[in-house]
Amino acid sequence: MQACAALGRPALPLQLRRPLHARPAVRLQRGMAVRASMAGAGAGDDPYQVLGVPPNADSTTIQRAYKKKLSEVKGKDEAAQQRIEAAHSQLMMAGLSARLKGGVSVEKDVLYADRARYFPWRPRLWMAAYDILMYSAVAQALMLAWALLSPLTAGTQPVIWSAIAGAVGNIIKQNRLYPVPKGGPDSPPDEKKQGSKNILRGFFLAFLATFCGCFFFYTLPDAVAAQLGRVMPVWFYEGQSMLLAIGTCTMNWLFTAFTR
Structure with a gap:
């Protein structure tokens, strides 16, 4: 306080003075709380039930169901739209995690999703209805x-x-x-x-x-x-x-x- 007075600065009360290293901890705790609340949003929803696909559905079926469900509720029900997008993101991340862990049968579209495709318009094998x-x-x-x-x-x-x-x-x-x-x-x-x-x-x-x-x-x-x-x-x-x-x-x- 004497040093502050000597420099012409007003002295702060003891309760307002805190070590500088404590401030980042406060920000870190707040950031963790925000991320936790975001991660917990819609955690109780089964992503397969939200998209209406079976648990063994491939990436193409999931993508098709996602687009169909999203087109039905977009602009009409914001909460349902958020649930659909969260379910789609959860399933895509699960496929990516399965690929990174290895030892799991992953579809080629997911396995090589990050690789450049030559001739992207080439015909791909698919059985019609x-x-x-x-x-x-x-x-x-x-x-x-x-x-x-x-x-x-x-x-x-x-x-x-x-x-x-x-x-x-x-x-x-x-x-x-x-x-x-x-x-x-x-x-x-x-x-x-x-x-x-x-x-x-x-x-x-x-x-x-x-x-x-x-x-x-x-x-x-x-x-x-x-x-x-x-x-x-x-x-x-x-x-x-x-x-x-x-x-x-x-x-x-x-x-x-x-x-x-």
Whole structure:
């Protein structure tokens, strides 16, 4: 106090004077309390029940359920939205922890989530629902029957319509895997673009299937024969339209039924 008086500063009462090292401890305790309260929010909720998925659900099913649930309550029920987001975060962190610990079977999408993906638009193996399988089989069978029963009048039209039917089936499948949010104009930009992404993905898969069908069923055999110095049989060239239709219908059904 004498030193303070000598410097012209007012002396502080004893109860207001505390060691400087005590102040960070107070801040630390407050920060721990805030984090604890945040961690305990919604701790009693089962994340699987909140998202409506079984305990053995994979990351794709969890992501699909999360987007669907979020689109239903966004802008309507803030508490439900927070529970859904907390459940999704909890399950994602559980998958990451399983990966870091090792010795646990983790899905590839989670295992390599932090790695750069080459060709992110590449088709990935995925089994379609039964109704999409049946729709694709009937549509492609009709196109194939058209090409085989009326080869002179059909021409390449079955190829074109097969690609269109494949695009429709893939768009329906993408909309089920990645539902379009219904949040309205207040939705984030990424969610607003989901519908256009699904359409582009569907047309991309149909284009790739049509290209593969034409290439493997007609172009490749003809190129291999030319490289070997041989000529394909006459029926191969006379039945070009039918071969293209067979390849296109087959590949469009496979891509719609087993890729995403």
